[in-house]
Amino acid sequence: MTHSLKHLSKLISSSLLILMLLGVPNLHGKQPTASSFTPYAEASINSRHLVPGEQTYLSVRLHGAEIDNRPLTPVIPDTAVNFVRSVSYIDSQRQIRTSFLFRLTPIKPGKYTIPRIALRSGAVTYQTPTLPFTVYPTEHLTPLDSGIGKHQILAGWFAGKKTLYEGERCPVTLKIYVPQQLPVATNGWGLPDPEKKNCLAWRFSLPDTRNNTQVTIDGISYLASSFDTTLSGITPGKADFGPAPIRIVVRRSILDPLRGSILVNFPIELSIPSIEFTILPLPDGAPKSFRGAIGRFTLASYCSQTELSEDEPTEIILRIQGRGNLEAVKAPELAQPTWKIIDSSKVTRGEERRLIQGTLTYRQLLRPRRADNGSLPSTIPPHTLSYFDPDRASYHTLRTAPIPVSITPTAGNMLNQATNNKRAEKLGTPPEEMRGILSFIDRPRHPSTAAGLMRHWQLIPAGLLTILLLIPAWKRIRAHRIQHPDTITKQQALADLASTNTRSEFFRLAGHFVERWRPSPTEMTQPNATAPSEKQIQHILEQRDQLCFLPSPSTTDDISQEEKHAVIKHLKAFSKLSIMLLSLTIALSSQLIASESKARDAWKSGKYQQAITIYQDLYPDPNNTPADVLFNIGNCHHRLNHPGQACLAWRRALIASPRHQAARQNLRYVELEKQSIVPQYRPWQFYLTAMNPSSYITITHASLWLAALSLASLFALRSRIKIKTLCITLLVITPVSAALGFFATRAYPDDRRFAQPEQQALVLQDTHLYRQAHRVETQPRQLPTASLLRVEARRGPWLHVSLADGTSGWVQSKDAEALLPKI
Known part of the structure; x- marks a missing residue:
């Protein structure tokens, strides 16, 4: 039960x-x-x-x-x-x-x-x-020695069929029967890792030990666990799947001298013999619309809006159900070109991609086209899907029924309206849940010249720290410095003299200073004496007597007109220079805005290649192109069905601005759609991209500087209670913020850990990875679009590359492009 x-x-x-x-x-x-x-x-x-x-x-x-x-x-x-x-x-x-x-x-x-x-x-x-x-009879199972007494473990391959056509997917199950007298430990099941020759297979799914079945074979009770996968052949000929090593940990009772009978973990290493398949070539006679779909499918279509205007798009949902290589099935095609496909996207599937049976959904955004005679279509034509049925060894073509529509004519052809009416994805939507890419940026941002000045911000805390470190030293010097009693009085008298603005009062205080601290004749005759001469002293006293003791003294001096005109002349010259610089800046900005406006109009009118050309003429060097412009170029390539070029532009945008969330979101969406081989990160790491990696480095350095400044202030300004409290608080907070900044820097999803941007290249279209630099290899590995490569070497038209999954090989240079091109 x-x-x-x-x-x-x-x-x-x-x-x-x-x-x-x-x-x-x-x-x-x-x-x-x-x-x-x-x-x-x-x-x-x-x-x-x-x-x-x-x-x-x-x-x-x-x-x-x-x-x-x-x-x-x-x-x-x-x-x-x-x-x-x-x-x-x-x-x-x-x-x-x-x-x-x-x-x-x-x-x-x-x-x-x-x-x-x-x-x-x-x-x-x-x-x-x-x-x-x-x-199957029990003889189908292979007995394997467990290494524990006379206990045997039974294993068997169960394949849907052993004769496949190239590209056909087949479910394969590996069942392992373990005697109940050898209970498997918790998390004791390993995963089989079979060798694959001329075949491809998903990684085995881990069995759910809570659902193991109990079977009695030859009077012995077994627990059966299943490992499931799907397999497909690559080229005609023989294919081997296995041998498959697997590790199982069982609980075994042993006698311990101190504790008596106890249970311990005992690992069992098994090797499951291989299973052989025969791969047949696809027969001739494939229709022109056949694009690799193998299995047995049904096709249904649904349109949510059948009444629309000429400039308005409508959406059609295409649902493909059946059994076969669903992930390789391309979007169905229109039987007639009376409608333009503005956008076609596949709903991303999760773990159900591993299943051989299921549902695949495509969404297409369509806009009606006028015929040569100017008439509008009255129906959405059928969609067609051609596939090969391996059970009947024949090709078949599915057609959906035409969908009647009512279209209201409008003046002119307004493709820009159709494009803008398309549902736009929101920034921040998980790429796994997106149904399309993020929209065009109308006003691209340009990098600020002030950003470069911020690179030297650390000079400010360094200067403050230097001052704070000098304060204690200065206090010690002042404490050991012996001053004459008259020194402080002289300094105060000179300060009062400097703060006086009235001419008569100034010379009165000057005369008092001379009379009080007039140098002796001996001091004035010293060779290197700095005291004023007797003649200068007499001039000061005469000015004092004339302004302070004679009637009607002149108390102020007016500034001369010559000096005033000279100042005004300099101000006018500076004003003219500022106006000239401002005019030049406005002229350059106006030219930039006009070009970007043309690119935006080309995008809205559906002329995506023209928009790309405008941007490339405006920014001929991709290495010095603003991130928003690169993002728009990527969107244009995506609309032109160039996913490799689109991902290349978005990756360049992330190099220009690592916190460009829209580029990262679109890039991740296409990588999931194409199953690209790229560095893998955990979902929480992408939340760190809200800031640039340099910002986390700045937080770490700033926290360390604040900690150093706080520590220095405690010694330099120890007598001030408020400052002391602030410094202690900062000494508690700054180590935490520095640690968080350091952790965020290390965990940031940065592909530079895989390869520096100068070494990175991107696969522009589906291609193959070869072991040697030639194309005569019979079993090359499939390399999906938008996969990230690390270029190790070049040999003529070939590149030796490494992939994010650790494999390496050769690809043709025409199928990949460097992220940072050499201009």
């Missing part, structure tokens, strides 16, 4: 996860109604490969409608089928639905088929598809 509940919880969780992932929000924020797509019935089992006596669970559900009553229990030969329970869940239309769970227990080996199950909703009855599953 306990194992049944564990199986049940696993199937419920998987079912709810798949259902929630299949529900896709509408681009305009509206959810399709239940009638947008035809309801359909679905059935699934959690394992199609079993041994006699092993249990599996069948889930039956109806998408888009509610089931009236519990379906009848299906009848399967040599298999016990029991109803377990019903489970409520929320479907993609945010409606509460019900699924029904059945437990299957086959008895004999053989191939079985779960028949169609009728699900009734109102007056309509829906049928689930048939589901095959296979029960």
Whole structure:
């Protein structure tokens, strides 16, 4: 009973996860109604490969409608089928639905088929598809020595098929049966790491040990754990998957001299023999629209707005469902060019990308085109999708039904209106949730010349620290300095003299100073004496007598006109120079704004290549181009369906301004879409990009400077209580802020740790990574668009590069471009 509940919880969780992932929000924020797509019935089992006596669970559900009553229990030969329970869940239309769970227990080996199950909703009855599953004899399992007594571990490969077409995906399951007498430790399951020859495969999923099944084989009870993946062949020929080493840690009882019988962890190293596949070439006769889709699919379309004006876009949702290489399926194409595709984006899928069966959704923004005779289309033409069905070994083409629309003519062709009406993503949206890139920047910002002056900001705290360190020394010098008693009186008299503005009062104080501290004749006759001559002293006294003791003295002196005119002349010359500099700056800014306005108009009218040309003429050197301009160039390339060039421009924008969130957001969106090989960071690290890395360095240095200044102030100004309190507070805070700044600097998602910008290059289009510098290799590695490379060496038209995942090889130089080009 306990194992049944564990199986049940696993199937419920998987079912709810798949259902929630299949529900896709509408681009305009509206959810399709239940009638947008035809309801359909679905059935699934959690394992199609079993041994006699092993249990599996069948889930039956109806998408888009509610089931009236519990379906009848299906009848399967040599298999016990029991109803377990019903489970409520929320479907993609945010409606509460019900699924029904059945437990299957086959008895004999053989191939079985779960028949169609009728699900009734109102007056309509829906049928689930048939589901095959296979029960293998226990001889299919390979016994492996555990190294503990006579206990053996059983393992077996279970593949959907062993003959594949190139590019076809096939589910592969590795099952390992461990005797219950060897309990597996918590987190004791390792992941198989098989060798791959002429094939590609996802990494195995880790089994959920809470849902292990109990099976009795030859009188021995085993716990079975499943590792699932999907595999595809690369080129025609043979493909080997394995051997697969795996490490399992079990709990073993030993006798300890002090504690008696205890349980200890005991590692078991296993090697699962390889499984062989045959890869067939795709047959001839593929239609022109075939672009690598292999499997069996259905195609449905939905348009939310069928009444629109000529200058207004509409959105169409294309949903591809089925079984096959869904991640490799390209967007369906319009059968007729009567509409222009402004934007086409694939809804990013998460872990369900690993599944061979599921749903893929594309969103397209369309604008009507006038025919040669000036007429507007009355329908959205069908979308087509060509695929190869490996089960029937034939090509097929799907076509959606035309969608009638009503278009109101308007004067002129206003593509700029259509582009602006497109839903714009918001800055800060997680790239995994984005449906398109961020919009164009109308007014690009330019780097400020004052920013360069801030690089020398540390001279300010250095000067303050020097002054504070000199204060104690100066106090010590003053304390040991012996001054004459008259020195202070003389200094005060001279200060009073300097602060006097009245001519008569000035000379009165000067005369008093002379009479009080008049040097002796002996001092005035010294060779190097600095005292004034007797004649100068007499002149001061005469001026004092004339201004202070004669009647009607002249008390002020007026400034001369010549001096005044000279000052005014200098001010006028400076004013003329300022006006000339201001006029030159305004003229350059006006020219810049006019060019950027032309680029903005080209963007709004859909002339993206023209906008790129305008920007490149304005900024011929990409290394000295503002970040906002590079961001706009990237957006133009994205609209032209040049994702590699778009990511290159956005990466250059991040080099120019590391805190450019819009460029980072668009870049991450395309990298997820293309599955690019780039350095990986944790989600919380991207929050650090709200500031430049230099800002965190500045915080660290400023905190250290404040700590040093506070410590110096404690010794220099120890008698002032308020300053002492402030310094102690800063000594507590600054080490914390310095540590936080240092941590943020180290954790900042900076690709310079992978390679310096001078060494970085970007893959412009899907290409291959070769072991040697030639193209005769039969099994090159696929290299996705926008993957980041570190250029190690050059050899003619080849580049030797390293990838963020640690691999290295050769790529053709025409398929990659340096981030910092040499102009």
